[in-house]
Amino acid sequence: MDNAQDRPVFEARNLYKSYGGLRATDDLSIQLEVGKIHALIGPNGAGKTTALSQLSGELRPDGGQVWFDGQDITRFSMPKRARMGVARSFQITAIFDDFTVAENVAVAVQSRTRHHFSFWRAVTRDVQINKRTAALLDQVGLAGFASRRAADLAHGQKRQLEIAMALALDPKVLLLDEPMAGMGPTESNQLAELLERLKPDFAILLVEHDMNIVFRLADVISVLVNGAMIASGSVDQIRENEDVQKAYLAEGY
């Protein structure tokens, strides 16, 4: 047994996934450590979301392994991984439209508490859940909107709500699929500040398009093109990498 603290808390080893003849994920390996933000970038169609889905357990890779906390979780389903502490957010906002903002977070908080087969006690009066929900809403800056219907939130607020729901799982790992998608500069900036505050306590994988945000937040950047990782390194290394520049120039960035 090696020294445990050298090890990343979450690790993908040589993931493969193909659809028909198309390689969607090609020998992808990635390590996430607590206290670091690992950004995954790449042109459109590079397979970022496909990769993230394999990390979160929604897709089963054709080959390779996923490890979490010293355990091989390759065969674990998405719900099981979520319960263990691997939380994800979605590229396209996925919240419960008919629930209030508080209810959205509460149903996520409840997931940590187990007792789902309680049929009698009113969940709205559950002090334990309500306290934690309020704290989370406060943390992401939605405290004033608790009783608003989720569908009626502004776009940026919905994205914040998604983060709150992921945090409610008390995860060690956060897999964030373009959390800034569709946000204006102010909103992006707020969310970036939030991620900076969260950073010390989580291992974060950030799939993101906005290069300014990536360069500002990331400790490590990996570049995905056609499902394969063409480069991985610090911000400065990636900035100067010729392959990366080529891949992005070809895409017109």
Added chain:
Amino acid sequence: MLLFLEQLLNGLQFGVTLLLMASGLTLIFGIMNLINLAHGSLFMVGAYVGATAIAHGSGFFLGLLAGVGAAAITGMVMEFVIMRRLYRRDHLDQVLATFGLILFFNEMVSIVWGRQPIAMDPPAFLSGTVEFIPGAPYPAFRLAVIATGILVTGFLYFLVMKTRIGMWIRAGASNREMIGALGVNISLLYTLLFGFGAALAGLAGVMAAPFSAVQSGMGENILILTFVVIVIGGIGSIRGAVAGALLIGLTDTLGRVYIPDLMRLWLPPSVADGAGASLASMMIYILMAVVLAFRPRGLFQTHG
């Protein structure tokens, strides 16, 4: 062996009837995302109008045409008045509204034709038998039904996969707004398409009429079997509909003949006949459960 061949053909003939129903239903579902319980009512309308016209001396082909036409017109009116308000609704609303249509049609039919079933004879020129398998004369009308079914399905496949109309239809399914922008009148296209599906149901109705009593409620028996066909085959897939229809047609027909015989091998005849008959009537549903247990989205599952 000869009996087996004959039953095989009977199963095929039943399968073809189911196929005509299933292709219309699955087309309408696949393209308009509409579940239409009243598809069975169109089958019934076809059977009633066809049988009545023939009974009044229209001759078979005119009667067939009347039945198919009546179903098509009923279908188009149905689409124009009600269905187009339901395309964007959820399936629950569609089920309920078309359930209302079933009540209406079943009652309407018994107002017009009374509660007694009416009968229809196969046309004289097809009333004989054909001995195309030596030693096993087979009713010509049943053969004609099989042939018609195969031809119509082939035509349908050609229409959807190879023609410009088919392209519009498939494009309309994936992107309603875009195809509308190309200057194709989607509303009209849908009405016609619905009428086409209805015509297929009407055709199935006229062709099935000589084998079964034409009566109020006849559409729902076949509708539910059609659902089983679609569920087994996979929604929205013509290939799936073909496979499902044949599977159900054969299973049902052969099951009714052979399951009681098989049961006699283990059980005393009196018990075997009863148990066999009941097992046979449940057979297709059991088959469905088994298929779904292994392939929840049917044999020919389409994506999404």
Added chain:
Amino acid sequence: MVKNISRKSWSTITIFVVLALVPPVAHAFDNSFLITMFNRAVIYAVAAVGLDLIIGFGGMVSFGHAAFFGIGAYTAGILGTHAFDGSDFIFGWTGSNDAFVVWPLAMLVAAFFGLIIGLISLRTSGVYFIMITLAFAQLFYFFFVSLSQYGGEDGLSLWDRNAIPGLDLYDRNTFYYLCCAILLAVWFLLSRLVGSRFGRVIIGCKQNERRMRALGYDPLLYKLTAFCISAAIGGLAGALIANHSEFVSPGLLHWSRSGELMVIVILGGLGTLVGPIYGALALFLMEESLVSFTEHWQVILGPVLILVVVFFRGGIVGFLSGAGKATVKSGGDHG
């Protein structure tokens, strides 16, 4: 879902008061048929409230609920037959006539078959689920049609109503109020349930199953549980209808019965639990009044249903709570 709580509880109180007043009013008009008719409606309401749990809250559009209704009814019918003639039912047990044995058993048997049907059909969704539940109900329909030792197509008479010590279930009023009490209990239990942790999970599954999985829930488990609860309530209603008509037949499992139950739910108001009670009363009253006009009353009922679906969303309860169409669009104004 949390909107108009006070108005909704008013509509609940009102309907139960109305139900309670039926026998005295019927006696005043010397029309005991009224009690029989309302009793039927109350029993159908029990099943429909159970159905609302899975359709309205769980988003599972079951088109085969008559199967559970019929299974419950046949449980009562078959056990009653053996209890009556003293013949063997199974393992030397000669059935039972005791409501405290028969009714829970009817629920248990229905829940068991709900488990099997649910396991297969809940792996699908949408239109598939609708068609599959319908087909399964048909399977049970044909099963009972061919069950010749229990009457087959002709059905089975229940020679004695089930017995509860201290109550005379043959007394019209007693049986009626008992059914009302059961309806109240079912309504109350389910109202608690949809507000509980479990309830929130199934409502979440209805809205966004994928999100629920990302939050660590296995939707199938919760949906299956809800489906079985709903099946059990259907079974209980079946046992009651067997006692009410003292007769069971495959007709109870006919597909149109499943449609009727769905109509009751929608007509009254989907996802309200009290709505189906209104729905049942409305449907049966409509039927009775139409029948007095014409034997072809369905020719009117059909179009009425279509109009309700197309123009009258939210059902009776949605209308009563003054929301109607508007609830769908702007539910957040109370925030």
